[in-house]
Amino acid sequence: MNNTTRANLIKQGAIWAFIVVELAFFSIAGEFLSVTDSAFMDFDNMLLLLKQSAPIGIIALGMTIIMINGNIDLSVGATFALAAIVLLDSMTWPFMQALGNWAIPLAWLFALATGVILGAINGLIVWKTGVDAFIVTLGSMLGYRGLVFMYNGEQPTSHLNWTLVDFAEAQFLGLHTATWFLLGAGLLLWLLMTRTVHGRNAYAIGNNRDAAVNAGIRVGPHFLWNFMLIGFLAALSAVVFYSESGSVNPNDGMLYELWAITAVVLGGTKLSGGYGSIISTLGGVIAIQLLRKGLGHIGADTETVNLVIGLILIAVLFLDRQLNRKGKEELRT
Amino acid sequence: MTDQTPALRLEGIVKTFPGVRALDGVSFTVMPGEVHALMGENGAGKSTLMKVLGGILAPNEGQIFIEEQPTIMSSPMNAKAKGVVFIHQELSLADELSVAENIWLGELPKKSFGRVDWTKLYDETDAILKTLNVGFDARKRVGDLSIANQQMVEIARALTVEPRAVIFDEPTASLTDAEKVVLFEVISDLQSRGVGVIYISHRMEEIFKITDRISVLRDGQYRGTLNTAETNEEEVTHLMIGRTLDLSRNAVTHEMGEVALEVRSLSCGDLFSDVSFTVRRGEVVGFYGLVGAGRTEIAETLFGLREPSSGTIHLGGEEVTINSPADAIKRGISLVPEDRKGQGLILGMNCRDNMTLPQVSDLTAGPFVSDGAEVAIFDQYRDKLDIRTPGWRQTVGNLSGGNQQKIVIGKWLSMRPEVLIVDEPTRGIDVGSKSEIHNLIRELASQGYAVIVISSEMPEVLHVSDRIVAMFSGRVMREFTAEEVTEDSLIQAISGIGADKVA
Numbered sequence: 001m002n003n004t005t006r007a008n009l010i011k012q013g014a015i016w017a018f019i020v021v022e023l024a025f026f027s028i029a030g031e032f033l034s035v036t037d038s039a040f041m042d043f044d045n046m047l048l049l050l051k052q053s054a055p056i057g058i059i060a061l062g063m064t065i066i067m068i069n070g071n072i073d074l075s076v077g078a079t080f081a082l083a084a085i086v087l088l089d090s091m092t093w094p095f096m097q098a099l100g101n102w103a104i105p106l107a108w109l110f111a112l113a114t115g116v117i118l119g120a121i122n123g124l125i126v127w128k129t130g131v132d133a134f135i136v137t138l139g140s141m142l143g144y145r146g147l148v149f150m151y152n153g154e155q156p157t158s159h160l161n162w163t164l165v166d167f168a169e170a171q172f173l174g175l176h177t178a179t180w181f182l183l184g185a186g187l188l189l190w191l192l193m194t195r196t197v198h199g200r201n202a203y204a205i206g207n208n209r210d211a212a213v214n215a216g217i218r219v220g221p222h223f224l225w226n227f228m229l230i231g232f233l234a235a236l237s238a239v240v241f242y243s244e245s246g247s248v249n250p251n252d253g254m255l256y257e258l259w260a261i262t263a264v265v266l267g268g269t270k271l272s273g274g275y276g277s278i279i280s281t282l283g284g285v286i287a288i289q290l291l292r293k294g295l296g297h298i299g300a301d302t303e304t305v306n307l308v309i310g311l312i313l314i315a316v317l318f319l320d321r322q323l324n325r326k327g328k329e330e331l332r333t
Numbered sequence: 334m335t336d337q338t339p340a341l342r343l344e345g346i347v348k349t350f351p352g353v354r355a356l357d358g359v360s361f362t363v364m365p366g367e368v369h370a371l372m373g374e375n376g377a378g379k380s381t382l383m384k385v386l387g388g389i390l391a392p393n394e395g396q397i398f399i400e401e402q403p404t405i406m407s408s409p410m411n412a413k414a415k416g417v418v419f420i421h422q423e424l425s426l427a428d429e430l431s432v433a434e435n436i437w438l439g440e441l442p443k444k445s446f447g448r449v450d451w452t453k454l455y456d457e458t459d460a461i462l463k464t465l466n467v468g469f470d471a472r473k474r475v476g477d478l479s480i481a482n483q484q485m486v487e488i489a490r491a492l493t494v495e496p497r498a499v500i501f502d503e504p505t506a507s508l509t510d511a512e513k514v515v516l517f518e519v520i521s522d523l524q525s526r527g528v529g530v531i532y533i534s535h536r537m538e539e540i541f542k543i544t545d546r547i548s549v550l551r552d553g554q555y556r557g558t559l560n561t562a563e564t565n566e567e568e569v570t571h572l573m574i575g576r577t578l579d580l581s582r583n584a585v586t587h588e589m590g591e592v593a594l595e596v597r598s599l600s601c602g603d604l605f606s607d608v609s610f611t612v613r614r615g616e617v618v619g620f621y622g623l624v625g626a627g628r629t630e631i632a633e634t635l636f637g638l639r640e641p642s643s644g645t646i647h648l649g650g651e652e653v654t655i656n657s658p659a660d661a662i663k664r665g666i667s668l669v670p671e672d673r674k675g676q677g678l679i680l681g682m683n684c685r686d687n688m689t690l691p692q693v694s695d696l697t698a699g700p701f702v703s704d705g706a707e708v709a710i711f712d713q714y715r716d717k718l719d720i721r722t723p724g725w726r727q728t729v730g731n732l733s734g735g736n737q738q739k740i741v742i743g744k745w746l747s748m749r750p751e752v753l754i755v756d757e758p759t760r761g762i763d764v765g766s767k768s769e770i771h772n773l774i775r776e777l778a779s780q781g782y783a784v785i786v787i788s789s790e791m792p793e794v795l796h797v798s799d800r801i802v803a804m805f806s807g808r809v810m811r812e813f814t815a816e817e818v819t820e821d822s823l824i825q826a827i828s829g830i831g832a833d834k835v836a
Contacts, residue, residue: 196447200430204438207427214389214425215439216410275429 015267015283018316019290026294033298040297047174049289054178055080057285058237060260060267061182061189062230064281067264068193069226070206070273071126071133076234076260078144079118080253083235084242085151087111088159101163112235118144119231120224127220141257148250160246168244178240182282185233190278202226206273262313263288268320338400340365340529341386341417341498346395348381355381356392357553363498363529368520370540370561371533373550373573374763379533382550383500386531387419388412399497410439416497420487420504428476433458435475436489461492465519480624481512488519498529503761505539510791511623511828517543535763537566538792549573570764589799590614592650593783594666594752596635599644604630605807608644612752612783617774619798620787622827627807628787629671632754636668637661648751662691667745671756671787673734677741680730684722685711687729688744714743718773735766742773753777754785759793771797791820803827 023041030040038045059076066073090096090110096103118140125136151157168177175183193199205212205219213219242248267284269276288309295305341363348356356378363369373379384390386397388406397404399415406412409419426435433454434441442450442457458471467485469478475486484504491499501520505513520543523530532544540547541561549556549572556572593614600606605627612618620628633639635646637655645652648664655661661668670676678687689696689707696706711725718739722732729737738758745753755774759767774797778784788794794801801813803826810826 195449197441197443197449198447200434200441200449201439204427204430204434207429208425211425211427211435211438214409214419214421216408216413217439274427 011268012277012280014320015280015287019283019287022287022290022294026290026297029298030294040294045293047171047176047179049286049293050179050182051176052293053285053289054176054182055237055241056256056259056263056288057182057282058185058233058240059230059256060263060281060285061185061278062233063257063260063264064267064269064276064278065189065193065202065226066133066230067261067269067271068206068273068276069202069223070209071223071226072137072261073119073122073133073227073230074137074257075118075122075140075144076230077253077256078141078148079115079231079234080238080256081148081248081250082118082144082151083111083114084238084248084252085148085157086114087239087242088157088246088248089151091159091161104161104164104167108239111239112232115231115233115235115238116228117231119228119234122231123224123227126227127223133223145254152250154250156247156249158247164243165246168240178244181236181240185236186278186282193278198222198225203274206270206275208274259288262309266313266316337364339363339398340400340527341531342398342401343382343386344396344398346382346385346392346397348385348390348392355553356385358395359550359553359555360395361548361555361558363531365497365527365529366524367545368524368530368532368543370544370547371531371550372535372540372547372569373556374765377550377573378553379550380502381553383419383502383531383533386412386417386498386500388417389419413494416494417500418491418494418496418498419500419502420491421502426475426483426486428474430475431471432462432469432473432475432478432486432489433471435486436461436471436493438490440493457493458489461489464492464522465489466515481508481515484508484512484516485519488516491523496523496528498531499523500531500533502533503535504532505534505536508624510789510824513539535761535767536790537569537764540569541566573764589616590781593648594635594785595647595650596631597645597647599631599634599641599646601630601634601639601641603807604639605804608809610802610809610812612785614751614781614783615778616799617778617784617786617797619794619801620785620804621789621791621794621801621823622804624789625806626804626827628804629756632668632756632785632787635661635666635752635754637666662748662750665749665751667748667750667753669738669741669745669753669755669758671760673737673741673760678729678737681728683726683728684715684720684732684740685725687740688714688747690744691748710747711743714747717746718743719769733766734762735769738762738766738770739773742770746777750782752783752785754787756787757789758786759788759790767793791823794823795820 026040059080063073063076087107087110090107091103096106099106122133122137122140125131126133170177172180193202201212201217201222205217205222209219263284264276264281265271265284266287267277267280267282269281291309291312292305295308300308339362344360346356346359347354359378359382371379371382381390385392386406388409388411397406399417404415406415406417412419427438436458437454442453444450455471462469462471465485465488467482469482475483478486504516508516520530520532532540534540544561546558547561547564547569548558549569551573559569559572590613592611594612596611597609599608608631610618620631622628630639634641635655637657637660646655647653648666653664655664655666674680679690685707688711693702693707696703708725714720715722720736720739720743722736729740732740742755758770758774762770771793774784774786786794786797795818799815801815801818801823803810803813803823805827813823
């Protein structure tokens with residue numbers, strides 16, 4: 001009993017230990033290799049790091065739920081871009097412009113609704129056709145990206161609203177708006193997954209789908225809700241990010257699904273479903289952002305950063321496997 | 334009994350699947366407080382009938398009555414709410430969740446905003462667990478429990494409602510003899526509370542021990558109901574398969590050759606230690622013990638799946654190290670694993686491909702797999718083992734358990750092994766095919782193979798073995814020859830009684 005709780009603690013603490021190691025490494029390495037004078041562990045730098053984690057972080061939170069549920073969603077990057085276009089473009093519509101600043105909440109609503117609808121389409125297809133979520137969302141990833149390009153061709157869609165920018169750049173209690181959204185979404189989803197019947201059922205479905213069906217859990221509606229949720233979160237991520245930047249390229253959000261999955265897996269969620277935690281995913285998101293920032297800090301270029309993150313992901317999962325083996329008596333594979 | 338209202342009554346249930354009439358006008362009645370056995374060969378329609386009862390399938394015709402009220406079961410939840418609870422054969426649990434969550438799966442108690450009411454959940458679960466007298470609490474993760482305790486969790490599910498009828502589908506398939514006793518206590522407790530129990534099993538000795546009446550299905554049709562006290566195994570078997578079976582102890586002995594396999598004080602960590610035994614050509618050695626006694630692990634070590642921490646393995650007098658299954662196969666050891674569907678077969682592949690799987694890389698003509706050579710091997714072993722399949726193209730998943738097992742055995746025979754290890758050869762296989770498998774094992778031994786049979790079923794071990802090795806918690810307690818063994822001494826040896834005396 002004590003052994004299992006300790007093993008669980010190690011499992012869930014691993015990602016945070018990894019973060020501490022990263023911090024220590026980059027602080028020390030930064031002393032010798034840094035291209036700037038400022039320390040890596042600078043308070044403002046850390047705040048910025050949290051803010052920069054937000055776009056992928058919010059999506060990764062949703063991805064955690066989808067993956068616990070035993071599915072996967074590859075279309076989030078495209079959903080992100082489409083929601084961003086709706087957000088920015090809707091503010092240029094004549095009737096919206098007539099509303100003045102009241103257009104802002106309405107534009108948000110449009111963008112979020114876009115995400116929910118796109119998610120619902122995925123969810124409905126997975127539910128009603130029974131096709132694997134990987135295939136369904138692979139298709140919708142291409143399809144939604146197609147919609148993005150149909151909107152404005154290769155041209156970027158831009159609209160800068162200064163009230164919006166002020167809001168997005170605001171700092172409340174030291175934290176940026178984006179960070180608040182990330183933490184708020186994290187808290188709500190953590191409550192959802194640990195405290196509510198829907199959350200617990202999601203674990204059960206991912207863990208043993210037949211058992212869930214036999215127990216009378218209606219699997220399909222749970223899928224639908226979770227896909228709508230991740231659609232909403234992808235759109236929320238877009239809302240948070242593009243409120244500040246004001247311009248969206250049709251290629252924006254590409255590979256976001258893979259970064260999100262990387263963060264989720266790094267956080268210890270099982271690819272096969274049934275096990276995982278929102279909090280650990282936050283750890284995974286921060287760990288990746290730390291790596292990116294830290295490697296940049298010691299002068300590595302983007303290509304190197306990606307290579308290193310890829311290697312670390314594989315190394316971490318290999319380590320996890322080794323640690324979870326029960327010693328020498330284990331079956332060989 | 335006659336003036337009581339039946340807890341559950343089925344009348345003229347018909348269920349058809351495309352091309353098959355799985356249930357053909359089945360009627361039977363379960364009284365409150367009785368244990369009613371439902372028997373039949375695999376494919377006789379037992380599972381389909383129970384699925385109809387459990388609300389998983391809807392019947393095409395017929396009517397279900399609960400306490401004489403006509404009822405329609407629309408879903409498993411619906412059936413449960415009406416007091417009909419189905420305890421599944423294959424454990425249907427989510428192992429990452431807690432005991433409490435599994436027991437109340439699909440109906441977790443709710444507070445406002447869809448929040449789970451944890452206090453209520455844990456309190457009610459602990460109350461149920463208390464009546465079952467188990468040694469774990471509601472918060473335990475199911476994956477950390479033993480198989481027997483997981484089965485108890487499955488049973489605890491039945492007690493979340495006031496049950497009228499509880500269906501047990503092969504509940505003892507994964508239980509050891511000691512654990513069965515606990516299960517039977519639970520069943521008799523249900524019985525004394527006036528619950529009707531439907532008990533599905535292939536194991537005659539259990540049926541005769543705990544049931545009041547026996548209903549038999551054959552080919553989807555109801556064949557009759559017998560009072561357990563007034564019948565015997567032969568009559569039931571006759572009803573089930575339409576012929577009588579010879580279940581007597583093996584008496585045929587044949588010449589034994591030299592020692593094929595010798596194991597000297599083999600150990601593997603905590604799993605088993607200091608295990609020594611020999612197997613001669615033409616001999617069947619049975620390994621009997623509780624689940625977890627280390628029998629399967631020994632087999633896995635001999636097959637190169639585990640690394641022994643000490644001890645030696647000798648094949649034909651020569652000391653060998655076995656590093657991998659490929660190594661074992663090359664040296665003439667074959668393992669028919671415990672979990673036929675999970676470890677023995679690739680269910681989605683056809684019969685021929687499954688059978689030639691270990692040697693397909695040798696069956697080539699140029700760069701391609703040689704079709705003819707594969708079919709030739711399949712034909713040879715189909716005839717030899719009397720595998721009943723429409724043809725080699727048949728998907729293995731569609732065959733009956735007995736024929737699946739024969740495919741696995743055929744697969745290893747075609748590798749021409751010296752030592753054949755069979756782990757639980759008849760688990761989940763019906764009575765008719767069971768004795769066929771037993772005869773097959775005897776016959777293989779008489780052809781000069783050295784055979785090790787691992788089994789949790791005493792009649793099986795007694796029936797097929799020339800010698801029996803009794804194991805208890807990783808140690809060999811005693812070796813018996815077929816002549817000297819008695820059921821009592823065997824039970825004592827495997828439960829560790831008198832351990833210091835014999836060891």
